[in-house]
Amino acid sequence: xxxxxxxxxxxxxxxxxxxxxxxxxxxxxxxxxxxxxxxxxxxxxxxxxxxxxxxxxxxxxxxxxxxxxxxxxxxxxxxxxxxxxxxxxxxxxxxxxxxxxxxxxxxxxxxxxxxxxxxxxxxxxxxxxxxxxxxxxxxxxxxxxxxxxxxxxxxxxxxxxxxxxxxxxxxxxxxxxxxxxxxxxxxxxxxxxxxxxxxxxxxxxxxxxxxxxxxxxxxxxxxxxxxxxxxxxxxxxxxxxxxxxxxxxxxxxxxxxxxxxxxxxxxxxxxxxxxxxxxxxxxxxxxxxx
Amino acid sequence: xxxxxxxxxxxxxxxxxxxxxxxxxxxxxxxxxxxxxxxxxxxxxxxxxxxxxxxxxxxxxxxxxxxxxxxxxxxxxxxxxxxxxxxxxxxxxxxxxxxxxxxxxxxxxxxxxxxxxxxxxxxxxxxxxxxxxxxxxxxxxxxxxxxxxxxxxxxxxxxxxxxxxxxxxxxxxxxxxxxxxxxxxxxxxxxxxxxxxxxxxxxxxxxxxxxxxxxxxxxxxxxxxxxxxxxxxxxxxxxxxxxxxxxxxxxxxxxxxxxxxxxxxxxxxxxxxxxxxxxxxxxxxxxxxxxxxxxxxxxxxxxxxxxxxxxxxxxxxxxxxxxxxxxxxxxxxxxxxxxxxxxxxxxxxxxxxxxxxxxxxxxxxxxxxxxxxxxxxxxxxxxxxxxxxxxxxxxxxxxxxxxxxxxxxxxxxxxxxxxxxxxxxxxxxxxxxxxxxxxxxxxxxxxxxxxxxxxxxxxxxxxxxxxxxxxxxxxxxxxxxxxxxxxxxxxxxxxxxxxxxxxxxxxxxxxxxxxxxxxxxxxxxxxxxxxxxxxxxxxxxxxxxxxxxxxxxxxxxxxxxx
Numbered sequence: 007x008x009x010x011x012x013x014x015x016x017x018x019x020x021x022x023x024x025x026x027x028x029x030x031x032x033x034x035x036x037x038x039x040x041x042x043x044x045x046x047x048x049x050x051x052x053x054x055x056x057x058x059x060x061x062x063x064x065x066x067x068x069x070x071x072x073x074x075x076x077x078x079x080x081x082x083x084x085x086x087x088x089x090x091x092x093x094x095x096x097x098x099x100x101x102x103x104x105x106x107x108x109x110x111x112x113x114x115x116x117x118x119x120x121x122x123x124x125x126x127x128x129x130x131x132x133x134x135x136x137x138x139x140x141x142x143x144x145x146x147x148x149x150x151x152x153x154x155x156x157x158x159x160x161x162x163x164x165x166x167x168x169x170x171x172x173x174x175x176x177x178x179x180x181x182x183x184x185x186x187x188x189x190x191x192x193x194x195x196x197x198x199x200x201x202x203x204x205x206x207x208x209x210x211x212x213x214x215x216x217x218x219x220x221x222x223x224x225x226x227x228x229x230x231x232x233x234x235x236x237x238x239x240x241x242x243x244x245x246x247x248x249x250x251x252x253x254x255x256x257x258x259x260x261x262x263x264x265x266x267x268x269x270x271x272x273x274x275x276x277x278x279x280x281x282x283x284x285x286x287x288x289x290x291x292x293x294x295x296x
Numbered sequence: 297x298x299x300x301x302x303x304x305x306x307x308x309x310x311x312x313x314x315x316x317x318x319x320x321x322x323x324x325x326x327x328x329x330x331x332x333x334x335x336x337x338x339x340x341x342x343x344x345x346x347x348x349x350x351x352x353x354x355x356x357x358x359x360x361x362x363x364x365x366x367x368x369x370x371x372x373x374x375x376x377x378x379x380x381x382x383x384x385x386x387x388x389x390x391x392x393x394x395x396x397x398x399x400x401x402x403x404x405x406x407x408x409x410x411x412x413x414x415x416x417x418x419x420x421x422x423x424x425x426x427x428x429x430x431x432x433x434x435x436x437x438x439x440x441x442x443x444x445x446x447x448x449x450x451x452x453x454x455x456x457x458x459x460x461x462x463x464x465x466x467x468x469x470x471x472x473x474x475x476x477x478x479x480x481x482x483x484x485x486x487x488x489x490x491x492x493x494x495x496x497x498x499x500x501x502x503x504x505x506x507x508x509x510x511x512x513x514x515x516x517x518x519x520x521x522x523x524x525x526x527x528x529x530x531x532x533x534x535x536x537x538x539x540x541x542x543x544x545x546x547x548x549x550x551x552x553x554x555x556x557x558x559x560x561x562x563x564x565x566x567x568x569x570x571x572x573x574x575x576x577x578x579x580x581x582x583x584x585x586x587x588x589x590x591x592x593x594x595x596x597x598x599x600x601x602x603x604x605x606x607x608x609x610x611x612x613x614x615x616x617x618x619x620x621x622x623x624x625x626x627x628x629x630x631x632x633x634x635x636x637x638x639x640x641x642x643x644x645x646x647x648x649x650x651x652x653x654x655x656x657x658x659x660x661x662x663x664x665x666x667x668x669x670x671x672x673x674x675x676x677x678x679x680x681x682x683x684x685x686x687x688x689x690x691x692x693x694x695x696x697x698x699x700x701x702x703x704x705x706x707x708x709x710x711x712x713x714x715x716x717x718x719x720x721x722x723x724x725x726x727x728x729x730x731x732x733x734x735x736x737x738x739x740x741x742x743x744x745x746x747x748x749x750x751x752x753x754x755x756x757x758x759x760x761x762x763x764x765x766x767x768x769x770x771x772x773x774x775x776x777x778x779x780x781x782x783x784x785x786x787x788x789x790x791x792x793x794x795x796x797x798x799x800x801x802x803x804x805x806x807x808x809x810x811x812x813x814x815x816x817x818x819x820x821x822x823x824x825x826x827x828x829x830x831x832x833x834x835x836x837x838x839x840x841x842x843x844x845x846x847x848x849x850x851x852x853x854x855x856x857x858x
Contacts, residue, residue: 079858081836081838082775082838082840082856082858083773083838083839083840083856083857083858084837084838084858085839085857085858086858087774087775087858088774088857088858091774101712102712103712103716105719111778112775112776112777112778113774113775113776114743114747114772114773114774114775114776114855115735115737115747116737116743116746116747116769116772117771117772117773117774117776118774119735119737119766119769120766120767120769120770120771120772121766121774122766125734125735125736125737126734128734128735129716129720129732129733129734129752130732130733130734130735130749131723131727131731131732131733132727132731132733133727133731134727134731138726138727141726142723142726142727145719145722145723146719146723149715149716149718149719150712150715151712151713151714151715151716151719152715152716152719184858203837204836204837204838204839205837206807206833206835206836206837207807207808207833207837247771247810247831249833249837249839249857250837251837273771
């Protein structure tokens with residue numbers, strides 16, 4: 007089947023060069039998509055990303071089970087992990103655990119719980135070295151009791167990546183790999199590669215828009231002197247803590263890459279919406295090399 | 297009934313959850329009289345009991361200890377030619393699925409509704425163990441049936457018969473003495489444990505010296521076994537079902553089949569049980585008593601560095617240990633392994649210690665072995681291996697209510713839990729138990745103290761988080777720096793919000809901010825923390841969590857909203 011696939015893809019490039027017949031190109035492209043899809047049995051319902059517009063961006067209406075999804079994060083504090091956790095939460099809905107491989111020891115579980123992850127189904131693994139991290143990642147993906155694995159692998163050579171993909175196929179869970187933007191040039195064995203880029207605040211927002219002070223104090227005594235909070239342990243949340251992101255579909259198996267959408271994450275409700283501005287057409291069309 | 301006299305004469309049933317349904321696992325004779333059978337869903341049984349309430353019947357005397365039924369049996373080895381007896385003291389509450397001759401025990405005939413109680417295998421086991429100790433009056437060697445849910449006692453009565461005026465009177469005496477304790481028992485004496493077990497469970501006519509005591513004369517094991525159903529060979533239910541589909545119901549029919557075919561078709565278990573029953577394979581009575589030292593060691597005549605040899609020795613020792621554990625119905629929670637090496641240089645070679653922690657008690661040799669090997673692979677021995685010592689340092693009953701990662705009771709979650717337990721054990725073995733963690737949220741206002749990691753293995757007390765709905769939690773970054781990083785920040789007004797900050801050699805302008813969220817805490821710990829936290833978004837849209845230390849007004853970065 008692989009050979010067949012290569013043949014078709016070769017024919018496709020020939021056709022592209024020579025005849026430029028859009029219909030024929032499209033037919034062949036669909037054929038490739040069909041062959042690629044059929045490599046995975048099960049035909050399980052895909053895992054929703056937790057957000058309808060993002061599901062629509064993905065070729066099968068969600069993340070495929072038993073596969074890897076790679077998230078490239080444009081800088082720190084981009085919001086990629088938040089989106090990945092939303093998908094992990096969906097994956098855990100049918101039972102199974104979420105394994106977080108936290109080599110940096112900087113994962114903050116209370117924030118994950120706030121996003122809806124159950125503490126009971128969360129296993130945090132702190133590997134000491136990169137080799138240990140890769141091994142643990144492989145083991146966790148291979149385990150059939152694990153619904154999703156979240157990791158921040160810094161370096162992944164092609165062989166390791168391929169091994170992880172095979173492990174995910176065996177285990178049946180969803181592997182969520184969050185990687186820095188520099189990994190963009192590296193080859194990927196992931197089913198989907200997404201780039202998450204934060205967007206500056208919408209023009210209407212004003213700097214320092216919130217004047218209400220939020221106050222959290224410890225258990226006893228100490229009434230705060232500053233701020234308008236009058237009760238202890240009272241958190242006044244300013245409205246409109248929304249953040250905007252742009253997601254580029256850099257690569258995906260069995261679908262057209264290159265599209266992007268703008269999303270809005272509501273920090274209050276931890277929900278994700280389509281941002282007011284609608285999808286951007288293929289700005290990153292050939293980045294995927296699909 | 298000794299401890300719960302109010303249940304006497306009632307239709308008591310014990311139930312447990314099987315594949316999501318409450319099913320009967322044991323029922324009293326009174327319940328049988330109402331038409332209740334083992335395996336029936338509890339709801340159906342309750343309905344039946346409602347109908348049959350008017351009926352009157354006879355029942356057997358029952359005994360019940362704290363929430364558990366006890367079913368016992370013994371095996372006695374009698375005579376120079378070993379003879380086993382399976383005096384199965386009986387199913388107090390649990391008649392076998394096979395039709396047992398009902399014995400009259402007049403009960404106050406009164407309508408009795410069903411009295412369902414949850415089954416408690418652990419209590420069963422404990423009660424059986426105390427009976428085993430009591431049974432030392434009949435034989436010095438008393439053991440529990442080798443199973444995770446033992447239902448009978450085995451007694452080695454080899455050479456003891458003359459003390460009791462023969463095997464028959466020994467068996468009668470056992471029945472009588474148990475009856476005095478309020479227990480009805482079935483006793484069988486035979487050459488082998490297998491034959492005694494089969495007879496006690498399935499025989500109900502021949503060889504009977506009394507209605508509940510059976511004697512298989514020496515050398516007549518085969519004729520005694522032939523008419524019994526194949527289930528009497530202590531076979532797994534699937535094998536019995538497979539045999540039944542092929543039309544093999546009686547043990548006698550098995551005899552006619554070729555051995556190698558039996559083995560290839562039904563697995564080695566069938567032949568093992570068959571050989572044990574007819575005495576071709578020796579099966580000792582597993583001694584119950586002081587828990588033996590759960591350890592095994594081996595010293596090598598020729599010290600070696602060959603990995604294959606070391607692994608083979610390890611496998612052998614762990615296999616031995618696992619057998620001991622299984623016999624006790626216990627599993628290892630922590631395995632200690634010591635490797636003695638001979639010194640190659642002038643320095644004395646210190647023995648290498650390995651320790652494997654488990655998430656749940658296990659007695660599976662293969663799994664234990666792979667966990668130790670995982671550590672062995674990463675080890676450099678200081679010299680050739682001269683000896684190995686393996687010990688189960690901590691054990692727990694295999695049956696004990698497992699610490700589940702998931703509280704769901706259905707089969708899928710249970711399967712998940714098993715795979716997960718294995719994963720957790722593998723990860724802990726290689727990375728160390730302090731590296732595979734579960735999360736417990738604490739209600740501490742200081743962000744770095746708002747949760748705790750607990751190791752998943754060897755953790756007897758799994759405390760769960762304070763129940764909090766996600767919405768109650770304050771907004772926090774997904775990445776919290778291990779230590780806050782000092783920043784230089786520009787504010788327009790003193791003690792006001794930040795406008796610009798420098799981080800990683802880059803200057804970022806803040807487009808919007810939320811806060812301050814003041815956290816003042818820790819004064820009772822003698823470590824007062826006072827901070828004003830701001831969530832800031834830069835002009836590029838990245839989000840950070842900054843705070844100003846109230847003490848000196850310095851700014852720190854504490855996390856990023858990944």
